[in-house]
Amino acid sequence: MDTLEFDIRLKEIISSGFTTYAIAIGREKGLFEKLCKATRPLTSTELAVEVNLDEKLVKGWLSCMVAEKLIQFDPEGDVYHVPANHQYSLLHSSGFAPALGPWIQVMEEITSGRENVDSPATKLLDWFHKHNDETSSRLIETDVIPSIKEAGLEITPESGLKVVDIGCGKANISFRFAKMFPKSTVFGVEHTDKDVEIALDSVKQMGAADNLTIMKGDAQQLPESWTDQFDCIFVFNVMHHIQDVSKATAEFRRVLKKGGLLLVIESNMHSQLSANVGSKSAALLYATHMSFQKIFHARHHHHDHDAEHPKGDHRIDCLHHSHDSDHANSHDSDHANSHHSNSQYVDEQDNNGHHSKNENSGNNHHSHAHFPQPHHTEGHGFLWGIEACQRVLEEGNFTICTQKPTTNFIRYLFVASK
Structure with a gap:
């Protein structure tokens, strides 16, 4: 140049x-x-x-x-x-444009060292969560459903698909899918009691969906009874949180039916900085990351983490960090596979059928680990964005159907079949 x-x-x-x-x-x-x-x-x-x-x-x-x-x-x-x-x-x-003003205020605050958890940063974060909820919900109509049809899987209000949304966050996409296809069975999986509670509260505010079950689970250890059970698996903005991608990939392949579809959405950028030169979506993600990383750092230092858990959808966690935490094992498979309404929480059971909410088993770590900061990934082996999607598809020996940016240009969609 x-x-x-x-x-x-x-x-x-x-x-x-x-x-x-x-x-x-x-x-x-x-x-x-x-x-x-x-x-x-x-x-x-x-x-x-x-x-x-x-x-x-x-x-x-x-x-x-x-x-x-x-x-x-x-x-x-x-x-x-x-x-x-x-x-x-x-x-x-145009929904992201209003963040510019508050973002400028936040950056002025951060660079001057005047951090305050009740500052414009909090307002910006609240706005971002709301914006993300709206854009995530629209992806069903604009990208997810059309891509499923393009891949050749029949999907109509009369058809009954079995779908699992891994890391469903506030269950916006799970709920929307369940309402659009009432004869389908939809599971929204989150990793902690608190995340399940957030998803249930969100679903309650959106309405009723008897074909939607919100449950606690681990992408690296899904219920045994789920083998060859699902027509579709959604993994939206979650892969960069999973510690053992190989284990999760093996689980996705195990629970997916032959001919079923795996849909993965991640950030429309690469793991390495050098591969993002000239990418406007990467530039936007880098810029927003500067402020959101500091916002969450300030929140965790001003409030007890258990009492003040971030209320946002985990689908945007590529823009902030999530503390590591020990977590209990997955659900009993028979119990997890039974039908529940959206108001119910499927938790763990021990071998005697008793419910448990053990958060400190000390064996399995929270799969939403402290994520790699995008501007520090060069040469460090972290995988997220496009590389995270590619690794899942390659390790799982899936057949690529579609790979393209979504209508929300900061996201990239991979659709593959088993």
């Missing part, structure tokens, strides 16, 4: 920062929503009235969006509109 090319690229990046802030305003103030839902093109005056903002501000915002080709302008009528095929992106893919 010569001097002129480098200078132009630098200015484009800086310009994009200002444009991102303008996009955040459009999303937060309802400007995109009003334009997308309008039955005809609007003037700047009409749009200003709709959102109750000063027309000069709206006019300037519209001009920025037109210059960036995000909104179309008709000079003859002096009106603005959004083409139908661009509306979904403006309403949904």
Whole structure:
């Protein structure tokens, strides 16, 4: 890259920062929503009235969006509109833009050394969890279901598939799938009592799904009775947490039916920094990691970990750390394979059938281990992102059906069959 090319690229990046802030305003103030839902093109005056903002501000915002080709302008009528095929992106893919303002405040706080758990960092984290819940849920319609169909597995509301969501987090995807396909049987698996409690609370808020079971389990040691039982396994943003990838891969292959599908989603980036040069998704993940790692560090130092467990979906844990903790063995297989409603918690049983919630067996460590920081992975052998997906597929001797970025560009999807 010569001097002129480098200078132009630098200015484009800086310009994009200002444009991102303008996009955040459009999303937060309802400007995109009003334009997308309008039955005809609007003037700047009409749009200003709709959102109750000063027309000069709206006019300037519209001009920025037109210059960036995000909104179309008709000079003859002096009106603005959004083409139908661009509306979904403006309403949904713009969801990350509002994080820019709080992120700048957080970075100022962190670099100045004025860390405070009740600072803008907490607000940014809460916002991020909400954003992630929304984007995770949409992946079902935009990526997961279409990819299952592309792989040749029949999936309709009338078909009954058996699905397990490993590391289901707040069970957004598990719940959405269960509601879309009521004749299917869906298991959402989490690793600790606390994580199961969070998932159950989330499901309770979303509604009822009698075909969904939330249970405690370990990706490295799934119930014995699950052998050749599942049509689909979801492993979304979880692989980088699993300590023994080989064990988990063997388990995935064991419980999957012949012809069944393994769907793995991870960060759309590589384990090594040198392989991420030029990747915008990697740049975004690196940048957000700077603040989220510090936020969780501050939270764990200000609150007892057991009393104040992060409430976020484990699907975003690639952006923060999770403390190692000892954990008990998996569930009794017969008990785990029985049917339960979404309001029930399938815990462990000892050999006599008694329920147990032992959190300190001292043998099996929490699979959500302290994750490798992305900017320290060069040459250290850590696997996450695309390499984590590739290793699972290669070790499990799966057949690749699909591999591509998701509609949420910071995620990468692998679909493979047994």
